[in-house]
Amino acid sequence: MTDMTPTKFDFNTVTGLSKTAKPIARPLSTLKGYFHDAAAFDAALSAGDPLVYEYFDMGVPETDGNVAYGTTSIKPGKIGDEYYMTKGHFHTVLDTAEVYYCLSGHGGMMMETPEGKVEWREMKTGDAVYVPGRWAHRSINISLTEPFVMFFAFPGHAGHDYGTIATKGFRKLMVERDGKPVMVDNPRWNG
Numbered sequence: 001m002t003d004m005t006p007t008k009f010d011f012n013t014v015t016g017l018s019k020t021a022k023p024i025a026r027p028l029s030t031l032k033g034y035f036h037d038a039a040a041f042d043a044a045l046s047a048g049d050p051l052v053y054e055y056f057d058m059g060v061p062e063t064d065g066n067v068a069y070g071t072t073s074i075k076p077g078k079i080g081d082e083y084y085m086t087k088g089h090f091h092t093v094l095d096t097a098e099v100y101y102c103l104s105g106h107g108g109m110m111m112e113t114p115e116g117k118v119e120w121r122e123m124k125t126g127d128a129v130y131v132p133g134r135w136a137h138r139s140i141n142i143s144l145t146e147p148f149v150m151f152f153a154f155p156g157h158a159g160h161d162y163g164t165i166a167t168k169g170f171r172k173l174m175v176e177r178d179g180k181p182v183m184v185d186n187p188r189w190n191g
Contacts, residue, residue, distance in 0.1 A: 004066065009058045014104045016056065016071030016149040023054040026087070028079075033166065034087060036173055036188050037080030044079055051075055052084050053139075066156030074107060074141040074148045081175040085110075088138030088170060092159025095133035100150045102127045107141040107148030110170055110183075118172050120183050123150070136165060140174045142181040 011018045027049045028041070035041045044050070055072040062068065077084045088110070091098070100109060102123040109129045112118045113136075121129045122142070131137045141148035168190045172183050 004061060007058075007060075011056060011071050011151070014149070015147070016073045016103055016151070018056050018071070021056045021058060023056055025051055025054045027051050031087065034085070034169075035079040035082050036169075036186060037082065040080030050077065052077070053086055060156055062156050062159065064155075064157045067153055068156045068158070069151070069153040071103070072139060072150050072152060074105075074139055076141055076144045076146055076148075078144070078176060081177070083107075083140050083142050083174050083176065083181065085140040085174070086138050087162055088136055088165045090114075090136045090161040090164055091133070091154070092161050093155075093157060096155045096158035097133050098131045098137065098152060098154035098158070100129045100131065100137075100139070100152050103149040103151055105141065105146050105148035106143040107139060107150075108174070108181075110138045110140055110172060110174060111135045112171055116171065118170075118183075120172070120174070123148075136170070138165070138170060142174065 028045055029049045053074040056070045058070050060066050060068045074084050104125050106124050108122040113134050169186050171189050173186045174181050
């Protein structure tokens with residue numbers, strides 16, 4: 001356990017924004033290879049480099065006994081027919097869990113195990129999703145008009161494995177079909 005003192009942080013309970021912490025921004029250019037439609041990605045990037053999501057890490061030490069937490073805000077938008085999303089990750093310590101609480105907006109959590117089990121949980125304001133250990137997870141904004149904002153918390157020592165998802169992708173995608181979100185197989189999944 002680190003020698004940490006009690007700390008106060010602020011965040012807006014609707015927007016997730018902080019007056020004192022600086023966000024970590026994820027513009028479209030940082031998500032190359034994550035969206036299945038590479039041509040749509042290139043076209044969107046050539047028109048600018050929009051902010052897809054940002055998050056606030058409250059700076060808790062990544063050690064046993066601590067609880068890391070913060071907020072994530074995914075902007076509304078799509079690349080091709082696929083909704084804006086986070087990169088997604090497993091935890092480095094695979095058996096550690098995470099909790100997400102929707103502060104505002106409409107989205108959901110795509111989750112999968114290394115063995116191939118896939119789950120989707122839709123979320124609206126006031127909904128919480130518990131992501132058990134061993135489940136990769138990605139947040140997706142299925143609203144095209146408002147940000148999807150969540151508070152998250154996980155064990156400080158959990159770590160983040162983004163590499164597995166960057167290499168393999170998720171087995172399923174959340175795309176728009178006839179104006180509604182639909183889960184489909186990822187044609188580019190590299191199992």
